[in-house]
Amino acid sequence: MRKSISGVLAEPGFCPVLLSAFKKKTESLKTEEKQCILCLDQMSIRPSLRYLTKSDKIIGFEDMSVKSCGKEPATTALYFMIRGLNENWKQIIGYFFTCRGMPGEAQKIHLCQCIKLVEEIGLKVVGIVCDQGANNIKMANALGITVEQPYFEFNNENKYFFMTHHTSLNPLETIF
Numbered sequence: 001m002r003k004s005i006s007g008v009l010a011e012p013g014f015c016p017v018l019l020s021a022f023k024k025k026t027e028s029l030k031t032e033e034k035q036c037i038l039c040l041d042q043m044s045i046r047p048s049l050r051y052l053t054k055s056d057k058i059i060g061f062e063d064m065s066v067k068s069c070g071k072e073p074a075t076t077a078l079y080f081m082i083r084g085l086n087e088n089w090k091q092i093i094g095y096f097f098t099c100r101g102m103p104g105e106a107q108k109i110h111l112c113q114c115i116k117l118v119e120e121i122g123l124k125v126v127g128i129v130c131d132q133g134a135n136n137i138k139m140a141n142a143l144g145i146t147v148e149q150p151y152f153e154f155n156n157e158n159k160y161f162f163m164t165h166h167t168s169l170n171p172l173e174t175i176f
Contacts (some may be wrong), residue, residue, distance in 0.1 A: 001008050008168035010057060010061060011052065011055060011057065011059060011120060012063040012092060012094075012095055012096050013063075013094055013095075013096065014080070014085070014113065014114060014117055015093060015094060016026045016091055016093035018091070019118075019121050021066070022037070022091060022093070022121055023122060026121055026123055027059075027123040029122075030153060031081060032049065032083065032086045033086055033087045034122060034124050035084070035085040035118055035123075035124050036083060036085055036117060036118070036123050036124065036125055036126070037082070037083050037085055037124050037125070037127045037128070037129055038080065038081075038082055038083055038111070038114060038115060038118065038125050038128050038129070039076070039078050039080070039081045039082075039083060039128075039129045039130065039171055040078060040081070040107070040111065040114075040128070040129075040130050040136075041048065041077065041079060041081075041130065041131065042064050042076050042077065042078045042098075042101055042102065042133060042136075043044075043077055043079075044075060044076055045074060045076055045077050046074060046129065047073035047074065048060050049061070049073060049075070054131055056065060059097070060097065061072050061073060061074060061097065062072055062097055062098050063096060063097045063101045071074040072080050072099045073099075074097030074098055075098075075099055075100070076096060076097070076098045076099070076100065076101050076102075076161065077096070077097055077098075077151065078096045078101075078102045078107070078110075079092055079094070079095040079096075080092070080093055080094045080095070080110070080111075080114045082118055085126060085127075088121075089095065093114070093117070093118070094110075094114065096110065101133070101134075101135050102135055102156075102160075103138065104135050104136070104137070104138020104139040104140075104141065104142055105138070106137070107135055107136070107138075108139045108142045108143055111128065111139065111143075112120065113149070115154055115159065116155075118128075118142050119155070125159060126159070126160065127159060127160040127161065127162055128159060128161050128162065128163075129162045129163075129164065130161070130163060130164070131163065131164050132163045136163065137163075140161060140163065143161065145161045150162075
């Protein structure tokens with residue numbers, strides 16, 4: 001799998017090539033092996049521009065969606081990663097560049113899009129994990145997350161929402 005997807009996550013957004021390759025892998029998984037957690041995290045990055053010769057595109061500017069690209073070099077990256085709940089696997093499936101962090105409402109939109117894409121390839125997202133950053137709290141509020149109701153409904157299923165107390169590339173380690 002690693003060999004077949006090396007270098008495909010070049011442009012910001014969710015990577016259809018990677019999702020397609022992962023779909024082939026999920027076909028051989030048992031039902032309980034398909035349960036996963038969706039992790040998202042924002043991290044500071046050094047502003048830098050890069051030219052992609054294959055797509056004749058410059059990346060490194062704020063790019064929160066396929067249809068819009070800002071004029072300022074990005075200082076923050078938001079990534080989405082899926083991780084097996086009952087099996088030891090993980091995969092980053094998309095990222096976005098921002099200048100000041102992605103607003104909570106925009107994060108909610110990308111989160112729902114990500115869940116849809118992940119479930120279309122045969123996986124089952126049972127929960128979301130993120131840190132307690134301000135934009136993540138705004139996203140949780142936009143999803144209707146409360147202490148009394150730590151989940152939101154997506155396609156008639158509850159998706160549980162977990163917030164960690166610190167940022168980590170492996171956010172599940174702080175919960176499980």
